[in-house]
Amino acid sequence: MNNDKAITLLVCALGGEGGGVLTEWLVETARHAGYPAQATSIPGVAQRTGATTYYVEVFPQPIASLGGRRPVFSLNPVPGALDALVSSELLETARQIGNGMSTPDRTRVITSTSRSLTTIERMQMGDGRVESPDLLAVVKAFSREHHVFDMSAVAKECGTVVSAVMLGAIAASGLFPFKREDYEAAVKAGGAATAAASLRGFAKAFEIVGRAQEQAAYLQAVIAPPPAEQTTPSVPPQVLQRFPQPVHEMLSLGYARLVDYQDAAYAERYLQRLAQVLQAEQAADPNGAHGFATTTEMARWLALWMAFDDIVRVADLKSRASRWQRVRGEVKAGDDDLLQLWDHFKPGVPEFAALLPPALAQRLVAWDRRRAAAGRAPWALPLKVGTHSVFGMLSLRVLASCKALRVRGSRFAVEQAMIDRWLQGVVDGSRRDWALGHEIALCGRLIKGYGATNERGKENLLHVLDHLAHGESPEASARAIAEARQAALADEAGTALDATLARHGAPPRPVKEQPIRFVRKPRPAAPHTF
Amino acid sequence: MEVSFSKEIESLRLGEGETFHGEGILAITKALLQSGVAYVGGYQGAPVSHLLDVMVQAKPYMDELGVHVEACANEASAAAMLGASIHYPLRGAVTWKSIVGTNVASDALSNLASPGVTGGALIVVGEDYGEGASVIQERTHAFALKSTMCLLDPRPDLPVMVNMVEHGFRLSEASSMPAILELRIRACHVRGSFEAKANQAPAISTRELMADPAKFDYMRLAHPPVTFPHEKLKHEKRIPAARRYILENGLNELMTGGKHDDLGIIVQGGLYNALVRSLQQLGLADAFGESDIPLLVLNVTYPLVPEQVADFCVGKRGVLVVEEGQPEYIEQEIATGLRRRDIQTRLHGKDLLPQGGEYSVEVLSTGLTSFAAAYLPGPATETARRWLDGNRERRAAVAAQLDKPLPARPPGFCVGCPERPVFSALKLAQQELGPVHVAADIGCHALGTFEPFHTGHSILGYGMSLASRAGVSPMMQRRTLAIMGDGGFWHNGLLTGVQSALFNGDDAVLLIFKNGYSSATGTQELISTPQDAAKAHATDKGQSLVHTNRTIESTLQGLGVKWMRTVHTYEVDKVRETLKEAFTSPFDGLKVIVAEGECQLERQRRIKPWIAGLLKKGERVVRVKYGVDEDVCNGDHACIRLSGCPTLTLKDNPDPLKVDPVATVIDGCVGCGLCGANAHAATLCPSFYRAEVIQNPKWHERLWASLRGGLVRALQTA
Incomplete structure (x- = not known):
């Protein structure tokens, strides 16, 4: 390294992660070691969970050797002139690399693999997460060397905050001409209460960055993760025989789900439906060139739709012993701690009507509509059920045992009719063209959830099916359906979906009736008189 | 507030010859005390909040010195507080975030600047400009110009910043003008050291009270007809006095360069470090700031001293003015000065540098490269060009490698925020x-x-x-x-x-x-x-x-x-x-x-030590955390669209049939209850649970729980 140029370090962190303390430690370490240093930051409102950076420069010659001369440090990080980039969050690392900060001929990058998802990623209706392997590929491509490990896991393990872990990583990287003791002295000088935990985190990171070999293996594992172990439920061999091998895994999962959801007879109905799809797919693709992708996808989405969520299913899932254990782990309840668990439910008229015979259900729903039309809120029962209590658990078990009501209920019939329409769409589509059938099958992704979310998904799917599946050419129809499916997952209001429908000449989705409330506009204010 | 500044308060007490280590804004605070300030006020806002926060907490020490500290209702009341310096030989300092705070304060500032001050009046503003700023991008400079107040923009080096506080008060007294000291964000947060001086207890103070008010003096009011002579005083007496003080005390620093003294750069003090790094990138300065091109560093950016600027420019082929933000007030004034004196030096500034935006090292280097290319053709600019081109190419390469732009991460509500x-x-x-x-x-x-x-x-x-x-x-x-x-x-x-x-x-x-x-x-x-x-x-x-x-x-x-x-x-x-x-x-x-x-x-600052204390004593503590049942969650994320809480996030769906990630509540949840309230209010999916973990339960709770637990387990399925 050039001995008359400052060593430069950019630290990326999120607000509240202790980046300020980290820079204070680094400046203190330099002072302890006798080197000139400067640090600065731009915290501002980024303290409130936003992304921020800290910048440190250290002159590589001891103060004592400078004869009173003082180096002039920069307050800004300089893109392409950084010696190191250290970051506690992978997306922020990639962001700074994207800003041009890191160069393959100079910059070493030390980054955590942990992600703190941005709100934009989290709020999408489907999966809006940025792929970590893509981010790591950027790190690899634009750094002189890189150290990659899960800093947040290390911090948690050591009972400290990520800033201490980052300090250990910086120390071990050999970026600055300081000894390990200098860093540790700075931490000790900082404050007595948390120093021990900070030093644990420091030591652990120091060790990890020191062992470059293991890290390379770790990085490889993150970029190409080994397939997760999955236990495929066992199903009767005569079930599997009816379908080609590529479908088996998904089929087993689907079959088992429906036995668990209702009974073997219902699962048999699933197989019969799937057999129709298989038949149509085989006709469209006799050589199996597509690996039975349509049948496999249908095995997934059909099982999920047929096992639609209702209060019976939710009560069943929430009252299992395995669930109690999972929650104990999630909330980190110690062996001697007591756990009290409340579940939030708000069943409305549709949820109860679902279990009633159609005639009765219609009358109940009509009553609720009249309420809403009169400007009152639809009837619903907000419940906080104590699942840890005898009464709560008993209620859940009673509900869970209402499986018999489910198949006689009004919703069941409606769902089956809709499923059959979609199924017919897949079959007919496949007959026209394999790709069209496949796209319609994938639309199963639109169906999920409860209440209005579920209604919206089904309406969207059937609308798309009715108006886009019968285009001039099967290719055009397949394209239109694929676009509409993407669009339907883009926003809740369906703005993107409506635009896509319009673009493909389909009619807009029917407008939902909604009670209108008139509010008197007050008279213009009378002039003041004095 | 529950944050403690005890360490910072210790730094304020440092005596003669001791070394101060810490952030820029705290150094300024210490400098106020070294200058014998009698009263301090202000309104908080990044990046200068610390000044007032620390002083408010240091009340006992301030009382010892006789310094009055006031957390003002807004910037207007802080500016009005400086009225104490109109009649009385009291040094006063106020602080706020600029430009917004200066906007609010501007009425009082006009009325302060017109009669002028007896005691030094210093306004420390955080110039919230550029990266990390949270306000409108405008310059405080305009206020200094319109109300005729001195404007200091010190080199972001702690000894210089501290020195400029002391000079700021004297300059204000010598010229009767209030003085503004502007600090950019990075300068407020820069960590460095300086050799401390003893604090000065003010001669008139909360401990040494004045017996009588000043005599009535119409000239001290901002009211016609005296506002007309005030205006005259500004350019006839006050600005010349300020210029004299600046020159005699060498507030602006002339750094003569060796190699290229037929060129020159005039720079705002606050931008000095970025400029030097740019020069280093071009091979025109060494690590210690020795520049090949002479520099005139303006630690005072208003008023300028015309003869100082003229002397610097005369005989040079070209001079570059490095002035951040728009419009280019300094460059225009220099241009007028040179033209009037018929000095033919070519003047550059906003022709080579961007009109707006922060002058980071890279931005400065782009302008400097053009300047050097015009006057100093040679290898220096080639290296710089390669570096700048490299940055552009790398950015394009990263953008190409990622299929779409990375999502932004703006600040958001804290975990458990009541808003x-x-x-x-x-x-x-x-x-x-x-x-x-x-x-x-x-x-x-x-x-x-x-x-x-x-x-x-x-x-x-x-x-x-x-x-x-x-x-x-x-x-x-x-x-x-x-x-x-x-x-x-x-x-x-x-x-x-x-x-x-x-x-x-x-x-x-x-x-x-x-x-x-x-x-x-x-x-x-x-x-x-x-x-x-x-x-x-x-x-x-x-x-x-x-x-x-x-x-x-x-x-x-x-x-x-x-x-x-x-x-x-x-x-x-x-x-x-x-x-x-x-x-x-x-x-x-x-x-x-x-x-x-x-x-x-x-x-949380109140709860954490309280809970820790209870646990230490082995007492009963109830911890609340919310959670999501992964098999009930439908992967639609409507709950997140209604919350955005950082601890309500996503994880891979453990169900191999499903593809969309499920919601999950991670560690850090403070159990505010919003997840449950939203689940009810919005009729979200029934996947949310509220867990209350009771640590150190009472004996009867334990007994009851074990009885109940037996029954509940008997009811559960596997």
Whole structure:
């Protein structure tokens, strides 16, 4: 390294992660070691969970050797002139690399693999997460060397905050001409209460960055993760025989789900439906060139739709012993701690009507509509059920045992009719063209959830099916359906979906009736008189 | 506020010859005491909050010195405080965030600058410009020019910054002009050292009181006819006096270069370090700032000293003015000066450098490369060009490698923030009533403009929301909503908004976030902050205590607000109903909703040591955490679109049949209850649970739980 140029370090962190303390430690370490240093930051409102950076420069010659001369440090990080980039969050690392900060001929990058998802990623209706392997590929491509490990896991393990872990990583990287003791002295000088935990985190990171070999293996594992172990439920061999091998895994999962959801007879109905799809797919693709992708996808989405969520299913899932254990782990309840668990439910008229015979259900729903039309809120029962209590658990078990009501209920019939329409769409589509059938099958992704979310998904799917599946050419129809499916997952209001429908000449989705409330506009204010 | 500045207060006590280590803004604070300041005031705001926060907490030491410290209601009251220096030989300093604070203070500043000061008056402003800024991008420079106040822009090196504080007071006294000392964000937070001097107890102070007021002197009023001679004094006496002081004391630094003394660069002091790094990148300066091109570093950017600038320029082929922000006041003044003196040196500035935006090293280097290429063709510019081109190419390469731009990460509400639930409720209310015009304001609640809420049509200034809808609501069929924090309410909103709406009989809806503190600026206390006594007497230290102070409510009643509702923010259903009531009520007039919920940052600072203490003593503690059942969650993420809490995030779906990630609550959840309240208010999916973990339970609880647990387990399925 050039001995008359400052060593430069950019630290990326999120607000509240202790980046300020980290820079204070680094400046203190330099002072302890006798080197000139400067640090600065731009915290501002980024303290409130936003992304921020800290910048440190250290002159590589001891103060004592400078004869009173003082180096002039920069307050800004300089893109392409950084010696190191250290970051506690992978997306922020990639962001700074994207800003041009890191160069393959100079910059070493030390980054955590942990992600703190941005709100934009989290709020999408489907999966809006940025792929970590893509981010790591950027790190690899634009750094002189890189150290990659899960800093947040290390911090948690050591009972400290990520800033201490980052300090250990910086120390071990050999970026600055300081000894390990200098860093540790700075931490000790900082404050007595948390120093021990900070030093644990420091030591652990120091060790990890020191062992470059293991890290390379770790990085490889993150970029190409080994397939997760999955236990495929066992199903009767005569079930599997009816379908080609590529479908088996998904089929087993689907079959088992429906036995668990209702009974073997219902699962048999699933197989019969799937057999129709298989038949149509085989006709469209006799050589199996597509690996039975349509049948496999249908095995997934059909099982999920047929096992639609209702209060019976939710009560069943929430009252299992395995669930109690999972929650104990999630909330980190110690062996001697007591756990009290409340579940939030708000069943409305549709949820109860679902279990009633159609005639009765219609009358109940009509009553609720009249309420809403009169400007009152639809009837619903907000419940906080104590699942840890005898009464709560008993209620859940009673509900869970209402499986018999489910198949006689009004919703069941409606769902089956809709499923059959979609199924017919897949079959007919496949007959026209394999790709069209496949796209319609994938639309199963639109169906999920409860209440209005579920209604919206089904309406969207059937609308798309009715108006886009019968285009001039099967290719055009397949394209239109694929676009509409993407669009339907883009926003809740369906703005993107409506635009896509319009673009493909389909009619807009029917407008939902909604009670209108008139509010008197007050008279213009009378002039003041004095 | 519950943050402790004990370490910083120790630094303020450092004596002669001891070394100070710390941040720039704290060094400035120390420098005020070394200069014998008698009174200090201000209004908080990044990046200068620390100055006032530390001084307020250091009250016992300030009393010892006789220094008066006041946390002012807003910047206008801080600026007015400087009126003490008009008649009396008192050194006073005030601080705020600029440009916004200077805007608010400008009336008082004009009236201060016109009569001029006897004692030194120093205004320390955080120039919130460029990366990390949170306000409008404008220059404080304009205010110095229009009101004729000195403007110091010191080199961001602690000894220089400290020195400029002392000179600032003397310059102010020598010229009778108030002086502004501007510090950019990075300079406020720069960590360095300087050799301390002893603090000076002011001669007149809270301990050494004046016996009598000054004699009546019309010249000290900002009132005609004396405002006319004041204006004359500014250019006939005060500016010349300031220029003399600047020259005689060498406030601006001339750094003669060896190699290229036929060129020159005139730079604002605050940009000196970035300039030197740029010169280093071009191979035109060494590590210690020895530059090949002579530099004139303006630690005082107003007034300029024309003869100093002329002497620097004369005989040079070209001079570059490095001046950040627009318009280029300094460059224009230099150009006028050179033209009048008929000096033919070519002048560069905004022709080579960008008109607006922060002058980072890279930006400066681009301009400097053009300058060097014109006057110094050679290898230096080649290296710099390759480096700058490399940056551009790398950025393009990264963008190409990632298939889409990375999502932004703006600041957001803290975990458990009491303001988030109100935005959830507002989103739900609008689903029923249709969208409403929302006049937003400055404060944490402005974070509601970001995803997932995207709420707020305009922000017109701190406390201005209610005033800013005055022209909208008469023109709109639906009622409008103004959102204001308690910080904004006391800063300005009470008068510009509430009083005006009442006087005009406006039909308006105002929602006040009563979280108890001026939180976005760092949880400073307000007149409506819960009293220490309330905090001490609360048996449950975790509960919100803002209801214990009713100053806002009684003030509104006193003004004559007839329709007022108080809601607890976490009760989303109730807040939604109250909003709907306000939007649809036949009541014609100002409707105020006070949304109560104490700032979670402050609460956590109180709760954490309390809980730790209870656990240490082996006492009963209930910890609340929310969670999501992964097999019940439908992967639609509607809950996140209604919350955005950082601890409500995603994980891979453990169900191999499903593809979309499920919601999950990670460690850090403070159990605020919003997840449950939203699940009920919005009829979300039934996947949320509320877990109460009881540590150190009582013996009877344990007994009862084990009996009950046996029965419950018998009922459960596998």
